[in-house]
Amino acid sequence: MNPSEQERLGTFMEDSVFIEKNRTIHKHFVDRLAGFTAFDANLDATYGANWLTAIEKFEEHPSDELMRDEIQVYTDNIAVQHKLCWAAEDDLEYYVKRAFPENERKLREFGFPESRRERERGVLKRVLNLFTMRRVAGDYTAELTAAGMPASVLTNFNTQTGNLADAELEQEYIKRLRIRSTEKRIALYNTVYKYHKRVHEAAQVIYRDKPETRQLFAME
Numbered sequence: 001m002n003p004s005e006q007e008r009l010g011t012f013m014e015d016s017v018f019i020e021k022n023r024t025i026h027k028h029f030v031d032r033l034a035g036f037t038a039f040d041a042n043l044d045a046t047y048g049a050n051w052l053t054a055i056e057k058f059e060e061h062p063s064d065e066l067m068r069d070e071i072q073v074y075t076d077n078i079a080v081q082h083k084l085c086w087a088a089e090d091d092l093e094y095y096v097k098r099a100f101p102e103n104e105r106k107l108r109e110f111g112f113p114e115s116r117r118e119r120e121r122g123v124l125k126r127v128l129n130l131f132t133m134r135r136v137a138g139d140y141t142a143e144l145t146a147a148g149m150p151a152s153v154l155t156n157f158n159t160q161t162g163n164l165a166d167a168e169l170e171q172e173y174i175k176r177l178r179i180r181s182t183e184k185r186i187a188l189y190n191t192v193y194k195y196h197k198r199v200h201e202a203a204q205v206i207y208r209d210k211p212e213t214r215q216l217f218a219m220e
Helices: 015-031 033-039 045-060 064-099 104-110 112-120 127-139 141-146 151-206 211-215
Strands: none
Touching: 015 033, 015 045, 015 151, 033 045, 033 151, 045 151, 064 104, 064 112, 064 127, 064 141, 064 151, 104 112, 104 127, 112 127, 127 141, 127 151, 141 151, 151 211
16 A cells, blocks of 8 residues: 555645635636646646545545544443343343352352452453353253243343344444544545645746745645
């Protein structure tokens, strides 16, 4: 990958300012198109149209702030799913204690003490621990049923842990999409920058004796 596709070219500025300045400079270019085309035949109406298209594509691309907001939505959903898992786990623990009264080893086998410590510390439950708990519970279906546990308890536990896993997967996926989006946004930014840079360099020559006009094409 070319360095220009990984890093922004030129002086960094806020996207909104960059777009506003490019639109203004583009208008100055269109207003003085004949002079630019006479100097460089490639700086014609088609060049102007392509430049405007590049500006619009960059402007339409989701901002990084928008991507961060979207990630936060997934983060909030994970917190909700954790609470639902805790409730489902409490139901399961109740029947494990009935099936195996005063059996601390059995509780450790299920992973309840570790889970309780995580919860008390405010640590979000690890999906691996939940899925291990699911598997252990499956090994003791007969004992749990004999202790009076409705089938719905384990069904709900499996559903909620599955939902949590899905929520964490979606959050991780959107994080990866943010990387992809940033890469594309940099490429779009650099495309606009290159269009402006060529016009700016031409303006320095065309208006060498007109500093005020030359300044119209500067990004600063």
